[in-house]
Amino acid sequence: MRFKKRFSISGFIVLAIVGITLSAPLLSxxxxxxxxxxxxxxxxxxxxxxxxxxxxxxxxSRILYGGRITVLIAIAATIVALVIGTLWGxxxxxxxxxxxxxxxxxxxxxxxxxxxxxxxxCVSAVGSSVISLPIIVGLLLSPTTARMARTAVxxxxxxxxxxxxxxxxxxxxxxIMTEVLPNIAPQLLVxxxxxxxxxxxxxxxxxxxxxxxxxxDASWGTLMLQGYGNLWNTNWYVFFPALxxxxxxxxxxxxxxxxxxxxxxxxxxx
Amino acid sequence: xxxxxxxxxxxxxxxxxxxGGSNEVRALDDVSFSLYEGKTLALVGESGSGKTxxxxxxxxxxxxxxxxxxxxxxxxxxxxxxxxxxxxxxxxVVQQDPFSQLNRRHSVQRIIEGPLLAFNVGDKESRKxxxxxxxxxxxxxxxxxxxxxxxxxxxxxQRVAIARALALDPKIVVLDEAVSALDVxxxxxxxxxxxxxxxxxxxTYFFITHDLGVAHYVADxxxxxxxxxxxxxxxxEDVFENSKHHYTIGLLASVPLxxxxxxKSNNEQVQTLPSPAEGDACxxxxxxxxxxxxLDCKSTxxxxxxxxxxxxxxxxxxxxx
Amino acid sequence: MKNSLIVKNLSxxxxxxxxxxxxxxxxxxxxxxGKKIGMVGESGSGKSxxxxxLMxxxxxxxSIDGGEIFLxxxxxxxxxxxxxxxxxxxxxxxxxxxxxxxxxxxxRVGQQIIESIQLHSPVSKSxxxxxxxxxxxxxxxxxxxxxxxxxxxxxSGGMLxxxxxxxxxSGEPKVLIADEATTxxxxxTQDRVLTLIDKLAAxxxxSVLLITHDLGVAAQFSDxIMVMYAGKLVENGSVDQIFSNPAHPxxxxxxxxxxxxxxxVNKPIRSIAxxxxxxxxxxxxxxxxxxxxxAEPRCSVSVPPLTSSQxxxxxxFRADELFQVGAVN
Numbered sequence: 001m002r003f004k005k006r007f008s009i010s011g012f013i014v015l016a017i018v019g020i021t022l023s024a025p026l027l028s029x030x031x032x033x034x035x036x037x038x039x040x041x042x043x044x045x046x047x048x049x050x051x052x053x054x055x056x057x058x059x060x061s062r063i064l065y066g067g068r069i070t071v072l073i074a075i076a077a078t079i080v081a082l083v084i085g086t087l088w089g090x091x092x093x094x095x096x097x098x099x100x101x102x103x104x105x106x107x108x109x110x111x112x113x114x115x116x117x118x119x120x121x122c123v124s125a126v127g128s129s130v131i132s133l134p135i136i137v138g139l140l141l142s143p144t145t146a147r148m149a150r151t152a153v154x155x156x157x158x159x160x161x162x163x164x165x166x167x168x169x170x171x172x173x174x175x176i177m178t179e180v181l182p183n184i185a186p187q188l189l190v191x192x193x194x195x196x197x198x199x200x201x202x203x204x205x206x207x208x209x210x211x212x213x214x215x216x217d218a219s220w221g222t223l224m225l226q227g228y229g230n231l232w233n234t235n236w237y238v239f240f241p242a243l244x245x246x247x248x249x250x251x252x253x254x255x256x257x258x259x260x261x262x263x264x265x266x267x268x269x270x
Numbered sequence: 271x272x273x274x275x276x277x278x279x280x281x282x283x284x285x286x287x288x289x290g291g292s293n294e295v296r297a298l299d300d301v302s303f304s305l306y307e308g309k310t311l312a313l314v315g316e317s318g319s320g321k322t323x324x325x326x327x328x329x330x331x332x333x334x335x336x337x338x339x340x341x342x343x344x345x346x347x348x349x350x351x352x353x354x355x356x357x358x359x360x361x362x363v364v365q366q367d368p369f370s371q372l373n374r375r376h377s378v379q380r381i382i383e384g385p386l387l388a389f390n391v392g393d394k395e396s397r398k399x400x401x402x403x404x405x406x407x408x409x410x411x412x413x414x415x416x417x418x419x420x421x422x423x424x425x426x427x428q429r430v431a432i433a434r435a436l437a438l439d440p441k442i443v444v445l446d447e448a449v450s451a452l453d454v455x456x457x458x459x460x461x462x463x464x465x466x467x468x469x470x471x472x473x474t475y476f477f478i479t480h481d482l483g484v485a486h487y488v489a490d491x492x493x494x495x496x497x498x499x500x501x502x503x504x505x506x507e508d509v510f511e512n513s514k515h516h517y518t519i520g521l522l523a524s525v526p527l528x529x530x531x532x533x534k535s536n537n538e539q540v541q542t543l544p545s546p547a548e549g550d551a552c553x554x555x556x557x558x559x560x561x562x563x564x565l566d567c568k569s570t571x572x573x574x575x576x577x578x579x580x581x582x583x584x585x586x587x588x589x590x591x
Numbered sequence: 592m593k594n595s596l597i598v599k600n601l602s603x604x605x606x607x608x609x610x611x612x613x614x615x616x617x618x619x620x621x622x623x624x625g626k627k628i629g630m631v632g633e634s635g636s637g638k639s640x641x642x643x644x645l646m647x648x649x650x651x652x653x654s655i656d657g658g659e660i661f662l663x664x665x666x667x668x669x670x671x672x673x674x675x676x677x678x679x680x681x682x683x684x685x686x687x688x689x690x691x692x693x694x695x696x697x698x699r700v701g702q703q704i705i706e707s708i709q710l711h712s713p714v715s716k717s718x719x720x721x722x723x724x725x726x727x728x729x730x731x732x733x734x735x736x737x738x739x740x741x742x743x744x745x746x747s748g749g750m751l752x753x754x755x756x757x758x759x760x761s762g763e764p765k766v767l768i769a770d771e772a773t774t775x776x777x778x779x780t781q782d783r784v785l786t787l788i789d790k791l792a793a794x795x796x797x798s799v800l801l802i803t804h805d806l807g808v809a810a811q812f813s814d815x816i817m818v819m820y821a822g823k824l825v826e827n828g829s830v831d832q833i834f835s836n837p838a839h840p841x842x843x844x845x846x847x848x849x850x851x852x853x854x855x856v857n858k859p860i861r862s863i864a865x866x867x868x869x870x871x872x873x874x875x876x877x878x879x880x881x882x883x884x885x886a887e888p889r890c891s892v893s894v895p896p897l898t899s900s901q902x903x904x905x906x907x908f909r910a911d912e913l914f915q916v917g918a919v920n
Binding site for chain 1 (some may be wrong): 329330331353354358359361362363365366367370371372373374375376383384388389431434438444462
């Protein structure tokens, strides 16, 4: 019943995007690296749904494969952000005192630095790969997650049922795991969704300025960069990657918003 | 209290001072009380009188700034972490808000089972048996097991909270405004239930309430609190029929009775809003019709007057003197 | 006597899984000018929604399904919101349980009273300020000249409720609705605030509708009492009739289940079994019949109308019969 309430168009689109991109090898009509599948710069047609690129590669296939990379990086980054951010925030919220101060001031300081600048420094330090990118993006997203997790934990710890559980003699670690965590999980889910949108955005931005995934592999950001470079002779080349990035970000954001609203309404109805 | 009664817990001279910047709030100021086995002590007072702080200290959720608390022969504060945890088995709590004191994501079964899980009592089967037994003891049905708090009424939630409090067979139950949020008819049911459970299980109740009627009904001994101090203490008859402290008298006169013929006793409290008094002398003096202009009320530190074996008060000029 | 407020067949509904269900069901009553009426009921009885309807504060998804409300002879449910805005505050005012809901937390209390005064009458700011100080003094706030510049957070609960009363009275209304206005206050503060409302009502000839779950508050304050149960008005009579000689079994049971310091502590309280029905699960016939000790088969078939019995209005088939044998008093 609760699941039904959460089902929405945005949720469906999120699922569809993740499903389709992850099954790219099954769905792609052409080899994304095959330079002999068609003429360069062909416009969209029934044989090449999104046309072909400067080397004659099928753009639709490249977007599917690129999406797989982007979505995988986004998922990995989101998980990194969730794990680090939740731990970070929970430790601060549970310990309070000077531990809280240090952890939260660190979060504030990190959030004050422009993310893209931070990412630039990191990428130039460790290079960009499918391993380093999720970690860098995930690290970048973790302070906001930490902030949210801390607030949620502090609110929960002050609630009556926690007092009851503590009075019961429940151990603190168990209290956090069995009583508090299930209650902040929905809020974490909201953050997860917002983080996913931000991760797609960040990966695309990094690739767009050439610091992301390197050719011949392509992510949506790389494809946008290539399309942008060929803007003078095609317009669909940049249009399609930009479109999928926009739709994905919107879908993740509105899905998060939807969960948040349904949580708020449930809270106010009791 | 007669001497053959066994003291099961006691607080002696506890104070709790909260400091915020330059402000200092004495939530509790040299408060002493004892809980006797199988009996009920009601702590009565208005908001900010310190009664909830006293409950938190007894539950080990807060530490007094001064004074000591002894529960079942063990002194809080000297205990190791694990010893305190084991002691907590013996002292459980039911709070005011029927809904928020239950974890909204857990089922009734899981909620009542919680304390048993916390102490790894029994196996799955025996725990379930215990939960059903508790459920029946508080007047709920097996069909409620799978429900979640929001599917229950306020009275039912309060029964679940009581069942949870009894899960570990504690000696003492702290009832922190446990019936205050309930409707009249449901409150009566829960009060009757609490009384029945006390008789059946020999429970000791520490009943925190702002409602004099509830205190009158449940308590063997009543302590009236005013701004962190117990200003009067005694049996039901002492406090209600032979009140000595003017605050108690004012409090009683303020309670509206559901009887239009009840002639309101002369309410001695000052009708305008007086500024609160500070210091070690009587804190009620600015609201007290008797003590307002008396010099000793303003300047002399109060000491507890023991009128009878059961009745004591903290007042320079008690009623009838 | 002239009635300042007449409510006829008011029905209010909310959406539920079973479609729209009535939370206030065909309620009618009158408030004579200058009278203090207490409306008592447990949570979910529909008493607060009735008050909200009087202030036209019912908002989607709750809706008024029918009925008429006459304020000083004028039907108000049919008025445009612009027309009603002229009446709100001038003719009818309301105070709530939580004074903070009626105050702007970041605005000085005095400023809020002044604005309210200027909203209702075209006076200069300095005149309004003087009126505001007088109002604060009349609601018993000490040193009103300096308190007028306080912010809400600088005031205690009792003082805030007094300030809200001052705002409610700033338009010199004829009807004052107090919705659980003293519930959140300590008893000693409650006593003072009730005494204050009582005094102001007498001075200004106000009609007061006091909505409360506290039987004691209603008994001490009101001239007449209305008893609500599960969306129905079940009994309406003078304060003596209701509290000394109730005719409806619910009124009787409610009085029996109270716990004040005058009851016999050696016996269990006579509580009502079960709990009030939820709006989407109201029983057939008399809404109280499943919990009623005197219910007969007909009680669960048809709805007893609110009729005159024993000198007051009661919605019970057996009211006269039970009253005579002394079953309910």
